[in-house]
Amino acid sequence: xxxxxxxxxxxxxxxxxxxxxxxxxxxxxxxxxxxxxxxxxxxxxxxxxxxxxxxxxxxxxxxxxxxxxxxxxxxxxxxxxxxxxxxxxxxxxxxxxxxxxxxxxxxxxxxxxxxxxxxxxxxxxxxxxxxxxxxxxxxxxxxxxxxxxxxxxxxxxxxxxxxxxxxxxxxxxxxxxxxxxxxxxxxxxxxxxxxxxxxxxxxxxxxxxxxxxxxxxxxxxxxxxxxxxxxxxxxxxxxxxxxxxxxxxxxxxxxxxxxxxxxxxxxxxxxxxxxxxxxxxxxxxxxxxxxxxxxxxxxxxxxxxxxxxxxxxxxxxxxxxxxxxxxxxxxxxxxxxxxxxxx
Ligand SMILES: C[S@@+](CC[C@H](N)C(=O)[O-])C[C@H]1O[C@@H](n2cnc3c(N)ncnc32)[C@H](O)[C@@H]1O
Numbered sequence: 001x002x003x004x005x006x007x008x009x010x011x012x013x014x015x016x017x018x019x020x021x022x023x024x025x026x027x028x029x030x031x032x033x034x035x036x037x038x039x040x041x042x043x044x045x046x047x048x049x050x051x052x053x054x055x056x057x058x059x060x061x062x063x064x065x066x067x068x069x070x071x072x073x074x075x076x077x078x079x080x081x082x083x084x085x086x087x088x089x090x091x092x093x094x095x096x097x098x099x100x101x102x103x104x105x106x107x108x109x110x111x112x113x114x115x116x117x118x119x120x121x122x123x124x125x126x127x128x129x130x131x132x133x134x135x136x137x138x139x140x141x142x143x144x145x146x147x148x149x150x151x152x153x154x155x156x157x158x159x160x161x162x163x164x165x166x167x168x169x170x171x172x173x174x175x176x177x178x179x180x181x182x183x184x185x186x187x188x189x190x191x192x193x194x195x196x197x198x199x200x201x202x203x204x205x206x207x208x209x210x211x212x213x214x215x216x217x218x219x220x221x222x223x224x225x226x227x228x229x230x231x232x233x234x235x236x237x238x239x240x241x242x243x244x245x246x247x248x249x250x251x252x253x254x255x256x257x258x259x260x261x262x263x264x265x266x267x268x269x270x271x272x273x274x275x276x277x278x279x280x281x282x283x284x285x286x287x288x289x290x291x292x293x294x295x296x297x298x299x300x301x302x303x304x305x306x307x308x309x310x311x312x313x314x315x316x317x318x319x320x321x322x323x324x325x326x327x328x329x330x331x332x333x334x335x336x337x338x339x340x341x342x343x
Contacts, residue, residue, distance in 0.1 A: 016142040018150035022131065023160045032159070033246055034286060041283075041290045050184045050271075050301035051156065053239050054103075056132040061235040063104055070227045072220070073180055076333040077210045078107050084326045085114035088337060091324075092206050095122045095171030098164060100157045100197070101181040102126035105137035111176060111208070112145060122171065123149040125164060129156055158189070161196045167205065175200050178210040180333070183268070183304035194318035203342040207320060211334045213327065214305040218262045220332075225260035225269050225303060233258030236271050239300050248284030255279065259297065271301040311336055 025031030033052060040047045054062065066074035094115060099108055105126055115121040124141060128134045131154045138152040155163055167173045175197065185193055201207065212221070225232055236258045240251035256273040263270055275292040282289055292298075306314075312322045315338040324337035 016139075016146070018138045018142040018152060020131075020134065020138065020152045020154060021163065023153065023155035023163050024129070024131070032156070033243075037243060037247060037283065038286055038288065041288070045297060045299060046290075046292075047299040048239050048243075050239075051129050051158075052242050053235060053301065054128075054130045054133070055238070055242050056130065058235060058238045058242070059103060059130045059133040061231060061238060063106075064231050065227070065235060066106075068227045068229065068231060070223045072224060073210075073212055073333055074107075076328045077178060077180075077335060078110065080210075080326050080328055080333065080335045081107055081110040084324075084335060085110050086117070088208065088324065089114040089118050089120065092174060092337070092339075093118070093120060093172055094174035094206070095120050096125065096168060097121075097123075097174050097176060098125040098127065098200060099176045099178070100127050101177065101179065102128045102137060103130070103133050103179070105141060107178055108137075108141070108176065109144070111174070112141065112148070116145060116148075120171075121145065121148055123151065123168070125151050125153060127153040127155060127157055127160075127164060129154070157197075158185075158193060161200060164200055167200070167202050173201060173205040174208055175205070176208045178208075180210055180212040180303070182209055183212055183306070184301055185304075186302060187304065190314065191317050194314060194320075198318040198320055198340060201320075201340040203340055206323075206337055206339045207315075209311075209336050209338070211306040211311055211336060212303070213332060213334050214267045214307055215331055218264065221305065222260050222262040222269055225271055226258070230258075232260070232271075236273060236300055240273070243283070247286060250282050250284075252279070256298075266304075268302050268304040270299050271303065272297040272299050274298075306334070308334070 036049050065071050134152045134154055138150045142150040153163055237253040240253040243249045244251055255276050259272040259274050261270045274297045278294050279292045308325055315322045320338040321341055322338050325334055327334045
């Protein structure tokens with residue numbers, strides 16, 4: 001772990017300091033990458049974990065995705081936050097915000113604005129696996145909110161939640177988990193993750209979570225991951241570039257077709273890469289050769305969809321109580337609030 005006081009490089013005025021703790025591997029790559037790639041490429045069907053999509057290039061591509069017409073999730077969640085955050089903040093009175101998978105923190109400003117307007121805003125703790133995205137966001141927010149203490153944590157929210165600084169003895173904590181990112185976790189890992197997440201909350205603290213909802217036309221949901229401009233396809237292929245760079249592999253990204261598949265019974269979209277021809281890939285750092293048949297698919301991301309009942313049950317299993325469920329008018333996306341009961 002290294003601790004630095006980073007300064008944002010692009011400002012002309014004296015930049016405001018913020019703190020960045022780094023819990024990722026020495027080269028900036030996640031130290032779990034080698035084990036995860038070995039496991040995923042030895043499995044049937046083969047898979048990769050979506051957290052490896054987000055190096056600096058992947059994070060930029062994701063930002064572009066959030067502006068695409070097909071990707072209704074980002075603008076819908078933003079609209080719900082704009083409508084609901086003043087009331088949520090009034091009811092919960094949080095003095096600090098922890099955000100998991102914070103990325104660019106663009107939507108976060110709506111939450112911080114509501115806390116600021118209520119005179120409550122003290123500290124912001126973004127947690128993300130992509131240090132460049134964190135640096136940009138932390139610098140921008142430290143400058144936008146004078147008096148706000150920004151303490152960023154570069155780490156894996158599935159492994160490093162114990163590195164998030166302790167909650168303040170006085171005041172309340174709100175944890176935000178936006179963008180439908182909960183849906184990217186494998187269902188059999190979700191409960192354990194939620195129990196760890198609940199450990200960040202003291203009695204009376206709350207979790208604010210954005211969730212994509214099942215319902216209506218599945219093709220609308222599928223197309224959100226298969227845009228006409230091909231940005232999501234580039235984002236998807238980026239995982240092969242990350243593995244090439246970090247593990248000395250020789251994937252040919254352009255020989256893989258992007259696929260987004262709606263799995264009706266599992267209520268999720270799967271992002272996949274399909275081999276256009278038979279391939280033999282060498283992964284130098286693992287001493288591993290992997291063969292792919294023509295048409296074989298590699299699952300790179302699960303995008304699971306929720307219903308109010310499944311969200312409520314998920315919270316209950318983690319000892320949390322669903323107290324608010326806000327959707328857009330079309331019922332495409334939900335922002336929910338769950339609290340840790342005070343007893
Ligand atoms: C779907 S994007 C959402 C970004 C942002 N919260 C939003 O709503 O626009 C997922 C974010 O979580 C981060 N992320 C993914 N897996 C992660 C992990 N295991 N640990 C920490 N951050 C992770 C990515 O770097 C990315 O910023």
